[in-house]
Amino acid sequence: MTAYDDLMAFQRETEALAQVAGRLGWDQETVMPRGAAPQRGEEMAAMESVLHARRVDPRIADWLTAIEPSNLDDVGRANLRHIKRDHDRAARVPAELAARIARVTSAAQGTWAEARAADDFAAFAPTLDEVIALKREEGAALAEGRGIGIYDAMLEDYEPGTAAADLEAMFGALRPKLSELRAAVREAEAPPVLEGVFDEAAQMALTSKLARHFGYDLTTGRIDKAVHPFSSGSGLDVRITTRTNALDPFNCFYSTVHEVGHAAYEQGIDSAYLLTPLGRGVSMGVHESQSRIYENQIGRSRAFTGWLFGEMKDAFGDFGVADEDTFYRIVNRVSDGFIRTEADELQYNLHVLLRFDLERALMSGDLQVSDLEAAWNDRFEADFGYKVDRPSNGVLQDVHWSVGLLGYFPTYTLGNVYAGCLHEAMRVALPDLDADLARGDTSAATGWLRNNVQKHGGLYAPREVIAKACGQEPGEAPLLAYLEKKFAQIYDI
Template identity: 90%
Template sequence: MTAYDDLMAFQRDTEALAQVAGRLGWDQETVMPRGAAPQRAEEMAAMESVLHARRIDPRIADWLAQIEPAALDAVGQANLRHIKRDFDRATRVPADLAARIARVTSAAQGTWAEARAADDFAAFAPTLKEVIALKREEGAALAEGRGIGIYDAMLEDYEPGTTAADLEAMFGALRPKLSELRAAVREAEAPPVLEGAFDEAAQMTLTAKLARRFGYDLATGRIDKAVHPFSSGSGLDVRITTRTNALDPFNCFYSTVHEVGHAAYEQGIDSAYLLTPLGRGVSMGVHESQSRIYENQIGRSRAFTGWLFGEMTAVYGDFGVPDAGTFYRIVNRVSDGFIRTEADELQYNLHVLLRFDLERALMSGDLQVDGLQAAWNDRFEADFGYPVDRPSNGVLQDVHWSVGLLGYFPTYSLGNVYAGCLHEALREAVPDLDEALARGDTSAATGWLRENVQKHGGLYEPRKVITRACGKPPTEAPLLTYLENKFTELYGI
């Protein structure tokens, strides 16, 4: 065997073990008994120790030194790029630090959940301080000698090739225009709200139908319930979760469609890349572009909501909405609210930008955990015009910081920007798309996305994926145009 063959055989086992570790996380969020949390923390730490040892195995350096990249095809070169980048990053982080982070963040997840349920930020603050300190230590190790900041080093885990300065410029262009459009919408007459109770078992039946409509393959996937909807896994074992609320069926339906976007990306990757570095989504920004375009530009379109109105009528009978046009306005209603995951398209990015600024300040040391709740509440009231009523609606609402995902939040808005670009290109490529969506047929849209984005997995760098699909580099302009056109028409402003 060649050095490349040896390297890829070794990498395949590492990828398989990483999938097992991911399954432990899925289990923790769905069916693990609460009392198992301390043991699970040790299990996760042990698995991370094994994975870290493999990721820094000195044989990787030997194999890389023996391989001549020019002798490889495009797939081989891409595999090499990922392996080298991961090896360089892993060797910068001491094994004991990697294990400590895994152990602390696994336990912190349970502490966060209890504090959130009790609306008690003070109960979570000591644990969050420990997480932030560990992540700063990790970031410093990753940034050392490279002329980059700690936060830029953390971003590389989620969106390679993107810096905080890039995001600050893009988000700086988004925020004032979103705020201006939001102010105009709030002055206009609002659509009605959905009222009544909607059987939760029926929600799960319809949500499974929605998942299939968006191309989710239940032969290699499953749907479960969790407090916080998420997607995990790749290749032949992909899993999503959703949640139900009798008074808000849209939460279930659109959480499902969102997570199906993530899952469909993983299921759509070329099967030849299974258990290789190319066999998973290339970045969280590109991943989020799939979930957001599924959920919003497709799932909340006038055409598709017309079909969904018919489906809800078939399940629930007359549920108080007179026609498909009113239903479309209700689905896209801009409403006051605290929760990022429940926010409408127009306001969602304002929630993300708040988190982006706060976590950068946490990582730089400009903001300490003791001042985080007050900083959150001040920024929220400045952006949204009303105060946070309790921690579970504010600083405690998201799981991300408890599990150490610093640098993750901005990829949500970056994904929205990418989705805006992809939607513009999709509409040009499939001009009669709405005719199919009105029948509940998303295959033209999801097929285009699979062919132009999903099948490539990690073959290309993130921005190149979007540039290739759209024929031009990504900018925030298509997203802003889409939102302005949609909400100006919907609200008559």
């Protein structure tokens, strides 16, 4: 065997073990008994130790040195790019630190959940302080000698090739225009509010149908319930979760469609890349572009909501909405609220930008955990015009910081930007798309995304795959144009 063959055989085993570790996380969020949390922390730390040892295995450096990239095809060179990057990053982080982070964040997740249920940030603050300290230590190790900041080093885990300064410029262009549009919408007459009680078993039945209509393959996937909806896995085992609320079926339906976007990306990757570095989504920003375009530009479109209106009537009978146009306006209603995951398209990114600024300050040391709750509440009131009523609606609402995902939040808005670009290009390529969506047929849209984005997996760099699909470099203008057109029509402004 050649050095490349040896390297890839070793890498496939590492990828398989990483999938097993991911399954431990899925189990923890869905069916693990509460009392198992301390043991699960040890299990996950042990898995992380094994994975870290494999990622820094000295044979990888030997194989990389022995391989001549010019003898490989594009796929081979892309595999080398990912393996070298992961090896270099893992080698910078001491094994003991990697295991400690895994152990602490696993336990922190349970502490966060209990603090959130009790609306007690003070109960979680010491644990979060420990997580932040560990992530600063990791970030410093990753940034050392490279001329980049700790937060930039964190971003590389989620969006390779993007720096905080790039995001700050993009978000700086988004924020004032989103705030201006939001102010105009708030002054206009709002659509009615969905009212009633919607059977949760019927919600789950319809949500399963929605998942299938968006192309989710349930022979290699499953739908479970969790407090915080998420997608897990890749290749032939890609699982999603959703949640139900008897008073808000849209939460269930659109959480499901969102997670199906993530899952469809993983299921849509070229099967030849299975258990290789190319066999998973290339970045969280690109991943989020798929979930957001499924959920919003497709799932909340006038055409598709017309079909969903009929499905809801079949599932729940007359639920008090007169017609498809009214239903479309209700689905896209801009409403006050505290929760990022429940926010409408217009306000969602303002929630993300708040978190982006706060977590950068945490990582730099400009903001201490002891001051985080007050800083969150002050920023929220400044951006949204009303006060946070309790921690579970504010600083405790998201799981991300408890599990050490510093640098993750900005990829949500970056994904929205990418989705705006993709939607613009997709509408040009599929001029008759609305006729399909009105029948509940998303196959043209999801097929276009599969062929132009999903199948490539990690073959291209994140911005490159979007640029190839759209024919131009990604920017915020298409997203802003889409939002302005849509909400100006809904709110007659």
